[in-house]
Amino acid sequence: MSFLSKYNIKQDQVWQFLLVIAYFFLTFNFFDQRFGHTYALIKAGLLIGAQIILWQVNLKFLIPSLLLKKKYLFYGAALFIITLSIATLYNRSEKRVMDSWRVEAKSERLFPFDAPEEEQNQYNRNRMRGENRAKRFFTPPKIFESLYNFILFSVVALLSTAYRMTVYSLKKENEATLLREEKVKSEMSFLKSQVNPHFLFNVLNNIYSLSFLKSDKTPDVVLQLSDMLRYMLYHTGTETVPLSKEVEYLQNFISLHLLKDDTLQERVKYDINISSHHLQIAPLLFAPFIENAFKHSHIEDEQNGWISISLETEKNNTILFNVSNSKPSRKISKDKEGGIGLENVKKRLTLQYKNKHILTINETHDRFSVTLELHTS
Structure with missing residues (x-):
């Protein structure tokens, strides 16, 4: 009995795990070369974590309950809403976590989509006015960064759909071959x-x-x-x-x-x-x-x-x-x-x-x- 069959691990789960590991190291390496280890670790962890949530929600719930039952219009609308919601939640979460980390680390590094000095000054002014972090969490994100993240999450959503339907098609073809x-x-x-x-x-x-x-x-x-x-x-x-x-x-x-x-x-x-x-x-x-x-x-x-x-x-x-x-x-x-x-x-x-x-x-x-x-x- 193989290790996979012993612990009831499916082969596609192994490939998904390996894909996540490879994607994490690529993302970490990309940001590490520009902004340092700590920023790269936080960025990669938040980004990939949110994308995993989107991937699993699509695979486990949306596709079986809507797409495979040929409810194409409902599936498209649900996928769009879920993708937009998770992308927005990611934007807010990343901003809050990064703000906290920058203040604690007093970092002088350049951050994407931000001017660090202006960001620090704005934060100090907010702090002097007595604004707490809960208010900053709901600050409207920058348009370019939000659009970029939404496109990125949309690509992940479409890839998860393509992956799931490919596996589904191969499974059905295999079943049809066995039946023949x-x-x-x-x-x-x-x-x-x-x-x-x-x-x-x-x-x-x-x-x-x-x-x-x-x-x-x-x-x-x-x-x-x-x-x-x-x-x-x-x-x-x-x-x-x-x-x-x-x-x-x-x-x-x-x-x-x-x-x-x-x-x-x-x-x-x-x-x-x-x-x-x-x-x-x-x-x-x-x-x-x-x-x-x-x-x-x-x-x-x-x-x-x-x-x-x-x-x-x-x-x-x-x-x-x-x-x-x-x-x-x-x-x-x-x-x-x-x-x-x-x-x-x-x-x-x-x-x-x-x-x-x-x-x-x-x-x-x-x-x-x-x-x-x-x-x-």
Whole structure:
């Protein structure tokens, strides 16, 4: 646990503290070179103290209660009144403190906006007349000095507003980014949850058919299914998987369908040429296209049914995938959930590979073809 988190100190509070320290030393050094240490310390302390009050009032009260609630007119009026009040109070306080210090120290130094001899003489005349310091506190300040201080305090007020709104905007942007990331993760999980049962549903249908026919190939199909389930349960929970794992899953999937009928091997051609096994790919991304090919090609037609699959990698971390299949002259509906897999993979590509993929779907009266160019880098 860090020191800041241990004592519940926010990072922006640390930056504000460092900014005040730097501002104090700059102000002190400016006046110290002209009027001495004591004057510089008093001046910097009063000036920065008043500006801190203005800064905090704006940050803690005016902005949250007015500006962030879109009460712009009230906020502008309130900020102007607060700035003018604090600047005026600072002028009066500084004059009173400086008058007291000059008399006690009998200083002969030059003060800004004042003529020291005239100031001392005026003070002596006031003292002889019996005027107390309370009256001098309410003496109208000099116009130039008052205007200068009001402008300075206005700049501080505007800087505090800019600072607060910048922090607010960054916080909202960060929250929006986190929400978008969570939304993408939720959508990806939902899409995967739809894809996996859909594959399982088709495979179980094949097993049911083989078992009904009492085929000797049933144990082999069950073994293929166990390998597929192992991949789906233990490897697809991550955002990406090694391409070699995905290829192994696809080969099991294709082999599973080929076990259904020995004659299918003559009508299903697939070519997998992977040179970059280290590439990472979203799990179960290609399987829905192959699933649709087997489902809608009417591959059982020995004369017209066919499927062609190819998968290869290029040197620039690009994956090229293509699957084509025949289309029967008469549309055959295999199940009511026919379009789920294809639509899901389109959404996943948009979510996970936005601007990094090219998906081309061509369809004619006797052919359906999908080409996917995927950039993994």
